[in-house]
Amino acid sequence: MAFSLHKIPQSVKNFSSLFPIFRTPSRTKLKYYTYINEPAQVIKQKQPKWVTAEEAFKDILKSNCIVSIQGAAATPSELINAMTKVGKSKDLKGIRVYHMHTDGSLPYVDASCADIFRSGSFFMGANVRKAVAEGRADAYPIFLSEIPLMFHKKIIEPDICLIHVSPPDSHGFCTLGTSVDCVRAAMTASKCIVALVNCQMPRTFGDSIIHISHIDFAVEADRHLPNHAAKPPCKEEMQIGKYIAEKLVEDGATLQMGIGNIPDATLAALTGHKNLGIHSEMFSDGVIPLVEKGCITNNNKKIFQGRTVGSFLTGSEKLYKFIDDNPSIEMLVVDYVNNNNVIKALPKMTAINACIEIDLTGQICSDSIGTMMFSGFGGQLDFLRGSAEAYDGRGKPIVALQSITGKGLSKIVPILKPGAGVVTTRGHVHYVVTEYGVANLFGKSLRQRAHALIQIAHPKHREALDKAAFDRLKTKPCP
Template sequence: MEKRAMSNKWRNLHADKIVSAAEATQKIRPGDRVFIGSACGEPQELVRALVEHGDHLADMELIHVLTLGVAPYTQAKYAHSFRPNAFFIGNSVREAVNTARADYTPVFLSQVPQLFRSRRLGIDVALVMVSPPDDYGNCSLGVSVDITKAAVETAKLVIAQVNRHMPRAHGNCFLNVRQIHFLVPHDEPLLEWPVAGEADEVTRRIAQHLNRLIPDGSTLQLGIGRIPDAVLSTLTDKNDLGIHTEMFSDGVLKLARQGVITGRAKTLNPGKIVGSFAAGSRELFEFMDDNPQIEMHPSEYTNSPFVIAGHDNMVAINAALEIDLTGQVVADSIGQTLYSGIGGHADFIRGAALAKNGKPIIAMPSTADTPEGVRSRIVATIQEGAGVITTRGDTHYVVTEYGVAFLHGKTMRERAMSLISIAHPDFRAELLHAAKRRRIVYPNQIMPPAQAPYPAQYEETITLRTGEKVFVRPIRPDDEPMMREMFYEFSEQTKYLRYHAALKAMPHNKMQIFCTVDYDTEMALIGLVGPPGAEQIIAVSRYMTDAEKRSAEVAFTVQDDWQRKGLGTYFFEKLVKIGVERGIKEFQAYVLVENAGMLKIFHRSGFVVETETEGDVVRVTMRLPEVEKDGKRRK
């Protein structure tokens, strides 16, 4: 990058356009609407000159997206000169926006270029940063194309800081010097996005849940922050992932170098990493330079829901600040405080929902630290003044450290139960009471006690001897609809063997008891098959301990079509292992005499087995074998 950029040939060819930053900004007039390049592509030298010249200007509107610099023009002393107008609220402008010294325009970034082109938001001056021109006079917008290209193409006056540190990116990101009125040569390191620190336990658990939602060959959209970086770090076991995103950072760089991101399976721009801006380190910028694997495109392309929907297996992962029990997602405000912006959130959520096998995902920690203390991000009702970015009809997947809730096509009751199940345990009772007051859930709905957190450590994916994969996890109260479906799929024989009676129905008041366990005196595991969102339960196992927690009664059931594949043995052994780890020494089961399959599993368990037959029921008692000092088992 630096060798090519060091050439001064372009200076001679375009000497008539070369001026200093001070000279260039003096061309700006009072009342102009000025666009400033975004994020790591901010033209820092031009911004400094603009502010220094600010005393001679008045009533200027400054248009920008995400600002990483100090944004001195937001200071109160410049209020007579500059009125910032942000499409996205970063740290540098948040106070100004919330104290009415700056404006925020809530709009989908995919639609901003049309605002410029139609002159509904006409740009008078564009201040941007570009790479040095090549022999044909073409400059690259490098790390920041987004809405910058449209601003340049529609502005009356274009001033470009020419910086050899700006990577010459490929894609629809080039300007010719004929489109630029003034060139300001000034080399300086690009602004860098701070590298996220080591992921904490909450973030790692969220990333693990997200990993399961991303199959090989997926095309990903990820935002900025700890969760995107953490999920990218878990994807080293994936193959042929693709990227079509608004922005990308160093996590993409690492997976591209490891060969995980190839783009081979992409239906649009195959083999290419596509983004509209990059926010990361100098290493990322150097990787982008003249790299044909990376294409930078304007926001009207990257963020178009129609383009996004054209990607099969599109997975869009976006953050949220809070979500209510019906699935309304707040992402740009905390109550009446404007915090961030719409950005590409809604564009990608809607586009991924329209894509073939697409997955629009909201990912967030279950709680937030506030000056008033810890509060739940999953709430009964959104705060007054908060803005809904994703409607309840657009919300499909919600992920916290406590699991995944799939909401699309679900009733209000099912949504509420799913979201309560992935809320922090300390807030679940409060949320359930609120849902009952709003008459969203059953009046007699029960939940596990708060002191019994969901044991995510027991989640795993197993491969049967047939090659089929089954996802195993502890049961949750929101599994009731799937448990109900499984019950009514059972053959009469399976129902009889499991319940020792010819049950015809399993109403809510009975079924919810099976789905609500405290993970302490009672444990239940389920086996799931099918893609997330279209899963079905094919097996369930459980134990209940006695008062002293020294012995437990076990039971398990496997769907008819999945019997004789080793699931019964697996679930029994898994359940017993959990029980033994918790100090249980003895297990009992009540089995019909004719249930030879289950009896065989018990006798092959390695336990000391005793049986007692009463009528048509066999009581099986299984004890851990005692071990003598010489290491031999004593029966």
């Protein structure tokens, strides 16, 4: 259960002077405290050493180190920049860096650092795509719910974990703020924790707690988090959101939303709904108006009733202020949030996810464009399967996409591009939504699926898709 935390005023700049007990005398040899791994438990007689970012890495960063980095809006850019600078200045080699989606530029993935650092992405962002495409970085196909197992099973044993936290409260507790996800697992598996302590990081509840005694090196910061205010949805996205809201989302539904304009457009169309709940690996600004209007209450949920559940988030300054010290928001570990048994126990679980393309049999590619890796598995299949298996029999797994690309090519295709990865199999897909309507593929044969998908394809591509379906299936698509 969450408990109330007393926020330190943002005017406080020097955390070590505010909490003199936490000052650490200079040490000639770094001591690792690995006997207590629970971040919420106090380690007696241990305090962090307050240093500059570069000083933090001077002694601990070595060749062949393994580093884990917190991501999304909580990406500790100052620590990443300092790590890169120290790695280059010491001419280190073979440092492996693991992370989910990270925000901003990553200097260590530059070609000039190829022998020093190698990135490993559990979910790729634009800042590592070039390095992965050129073979200088790695992409890991893995369900979001299973990323913590990489640390729990000691497949990855970090020497250093870089985190970004809110300041300590009167009891010495910091929080992971906007990103809990797999960070908690990485911290408990790490030998050394380096924290960016930012007075503008929101304080959050749930699994976010870390006592300052678990931090080995602390670096002060006072800066805004990345501002990712949603762009206004286009008319096609608005229509998709309207279809989902009017035809698929029921009053009392629990919602999961992926990243992008379509989930936000769906939320904007739900202002007439009642008693909605949120249980999602991430959410953004779109939930705020629905909370303010009383549409989102979380009242029907039996798990974390009355509270919005997430694991990481990114958005605008308004979102960060909304979650700050807000006990109605629970930030939990992703292996819980995305756990199939938890998801299917939620009322009318409705999962809304996007994709890159879908073939006429229902195979969905979400992580690559042909052979070029683009993102990752994320939580798509975790939630699509969980909602499909909902105990109340009223779950709705939804995949939404615009019918065509920016170049006018159909996203509903005869076959996936050569090398494209199948994230959601044809056996997992149920509802598919475009701006031209809703197709329910569950329980349908291949020719029935092809017919349903052609009906929601862009009109200019339907004739070609119908012919391609006949060539592939040797029979005419029919309802």
